[in-house]
Amino acid sequence: MTKLQSTSDVSAIVLAAGLGTRMKSKKPKVLHQFAGRAMVSHVLSALTEAGVTHKIVVISEDAKGVEEAVAPDPVAIQRQQLGTGDAVKSALPLLDENASDVLVLFGADPLISAQTISRMIDRRQAPDNPAVVVLGFCPENSAGYGRLITDKDGHLEAIVEEKDATPDQIRIDICNSGIMAIDGKRLKSLIGRLGNDNAKGEYYLTDIVALAREDGANCTWVEGDADELLGVDTRADLAEAERLMQIRLRQRAMSGGATLIDPDSIFFCYDTDIGQDVVIGPNVVFGPGVTIADNVEIKAFSHIEGTTIAEGAVIGPYARLRPGAEIGQDARVGNFVEIKNAVLGHGAKVNHLSYIGDADVGAKSNIGAGTITCNYDGFLKSRTEIGKGAFIGSNTALVAPVRIGDGAIVGAGSTISKDVSGDELAVTRAPQKAVEGWARRFRTDRQAKKNALKK
Numbered sequence: 001m002t003k004l005q006s007t008s009d010v011s012a013i014v015l016a017a018g019l020g021t022r023m024k025s026k027k028p029k030v031l032h033q034f035a036g037r038a039m040v041s042h043v044l045s046a047l048t049e050a051g052v053t054h055k056i057v058v059i060s061e062d063a064k065g066v067e068e069a070v071a072p073d074p075v076a077i078q079r080q081q082l083g084t085g086d087a088v089k090s091a092l093p094l095l096d097e098n099a100s101d102v103l104v105l106f107g108a109d110p111l112i113s114a115q116t117i118s119r120m121i122d123r124r125q126a127p128d129n130p131a132v133v134v135l136g137f138c139p140e141n142s143a144g145y146g147r148l149i150t151d152k153d154g155h156l157e158a159i160v161e162e163k164d165a166t167p168d169q170i171r172i173d174i175c176n177s178g179i180m181a182i183d184g185k186r187l188k189s190l191i192g193r194l195g196n197d198n199a200k201g202e203y204y205l206t207d208i209v210a211l212a213r214e215d216g217a218n219c220t221w222v223e224g225d226a227d228e229l230l231g232v233d234t235r236a237d238l239a240e241a242e243r244l245m246q247i248r249l250r251q252r253a254m255s256g257g258a259t260l261i262d263p264d265s266i267f268f269c270y271d272t273d274i275g276q277d278v279v280i281g282p283n284v285v286f287g288p289g290v291t292i293a294d295n296v297e298i299k300a301f302s303h304i305e306g307t308t309i310a311e312g313a314v315i316g317p318y319a320r321l322r323p324g325a326e327i328g329q330d331a332r333v334g335n336f337v338e339i340k341n342a343v344l345g346h347g348a349k350v351n352h353l354s355y356i357g358d359a360d361v362g363a364k365s366n367i368g369a370g371t372i373t374c375n376y377d378g379f380l381k382s383r384t385e386i387g388k389g390a391f392i393g394s395n396t397a398l399v400a401p402v403r404i405g406d407g408a409i410v411g412a413g414s415t416i417s418k419d420v421s422g423d424e425l426a427v428t429r430a431p432q433k434a435v436e437g438w439a440r441r442f443r444t445d446r447q448a449k450k451n452a453l454k455k
Contacts, residue, residue: 010121011099011184012052013091016040016070016107017060017078022234028063029232030107034242035249036269036288038069039232040107042245045270049114050121052103056091083202084178085194092188099184101125104205106178108232111244116224123222124181131186131217132209134159135179135224145175146206148221156219159206163199174221176206177229186212245270253280261300269305281317289323307339310346328363342373345388357381358400362388368412370395387422 020029030040037045040057047055055073059066060081067075076091088104095102101124105112116135124133134156136148147169149158159176160169182190190208198204209219232238249268250260257276260266265282272286275294284298287305292298296309299316306323309315312330319333324341327333331344334351342356345363350356352369358381359373371392373384382400386392390404393412404410405422414428 009098009100010052010103011054011056011096011101012047012103012105013088013095014040014043014047014055014057014070014105014107015084015087016057016066017063017081017087018108019060019062020108020233023238024235028059028066030063031065031069032232032238034110034238035245036271039110039238039241040066040070042110042270043105043107043112044070044073046112046114046117047103047105050117052117054096054099056094057107058087058091083196083200084205085191085203085207088187088205089191089194089203092191095184095187102182102184102187104178104180104182106231109177109179109229110232110241111228111230112179113228116228119222120179120181123220124183128218128220129183130220131183131190131212131215132156132219133181134209134219134221135177135229136174136221137177137224137226137229138173139175139226139229142170142173142175146178147172148174148176150174150221154220156209156221157213158210159204161198161200161204161206174223177224178205178231179224179229180205180208182208183217186215186217253278275311284316293329356384359384359386359398361386362390362406364388365390365392367392368394368396372397374399 016030018029023029023032031038044055057070057073057075058078059075060078074094076094078087078090101121103120120133120135124130134148144162146159146161147165148156149160149169151157162170190211193211194203194207196203212219227244230237230241232241246267250263250266253268253274254260256274258274258278258280260280262282266280267285269286269288271288273291275292277295278292279297281298281300283301285303289306290304292309293311295312297314302316302319304321307321307325309327310329313327315333318335320338322340325339326343328344328346328348330347332349332351333339336353337350338355340357342359344361347364348361350367354367354371357373358375365386365388374397375381384398384400385403387404387406387408389407391409393410395413396410397415399415399417402416403419405420407423408420409425410416410420411427414426416426420426
């Protein structure tokens, strides 16, 4: 993603103290993942992409794991759940005193884009110098949202929570997303004057609009896309966030020059990096850390994570590439093959039913069906080295640590526990022998016993 222009004088406060009771989970809400990373990380990434480098995350005392997840960004602790205004107040001691603008966002509104954040900053920095810019939107169902109250000129006068709204105010279409851009010079004063005389007895951040207007300051709003402003409170919301993010990621892949045979069945991670003229078949799933070069084909039902795939490689169908896999140029990884922490050289082939873990496979080598690298002895993992142009016969077990030299051949059905030099043939299976007439005698004997049982 292209980082937008730096906004070093802009700070952001990300509210992430919600416990996620409706998620029915012991995990803090903002740590629930979609598209390969936690919700709060999506928000922080959008801020970074928008050029915001100073970020504070507000968490609760019980938010185990959130501080580690958002590092190196600092956290502020909200000791009691007393509303959004109180949450922002808890972050003020960590706020950059020179911040000209302060953004307030929510860690459980993970679909916000860098472009929308930049629009908020631009509007706050406009010549009319609004004290507060609110991100509004028009949802299909406005139930539960506060309403933006404007004057005849469209200026924002106040935000009214639904529980405190009159019937006329409830009919207003423009709703409050909760996301704001605030004049940094006015923020502390506005927060300090908040009261809690409302239906919930909380300190509403939204009340700063009315306070700013009382001071004679201008307040305004910009309209955002409802899909960006989905708040995740339940598992169903999380699934909807995944659906919407996948639409974005699929479109990004296709716009970048990839062909998706059945886009709706392909699942990307937030950081999947795809080159041009890549063809991806149905039901392919990408985990974190995948980079794919140009002219790669990934066939149906493959699962790929932590992998680099070079130009011209063909993967699948039904392949599993695990972290540390490096697939070389024009290499082939076929059906029901698993690669883990292994390097496949230029043009190497592992086409059928094999496990290659903790290994280096040289260029143009061929790995036969049913081959496994026995990389783990119950305590330690060891590496297998296969040289260039080697041929490993089907149903071979390579017991690491072991090295197969350039051009060596390993006979099918062998178990190799000692190094094989270049151009050698290694075979460990028992010699074949034949017993004349044995099969005929076996059938005759068995049929007689079967007949006897029927009498």
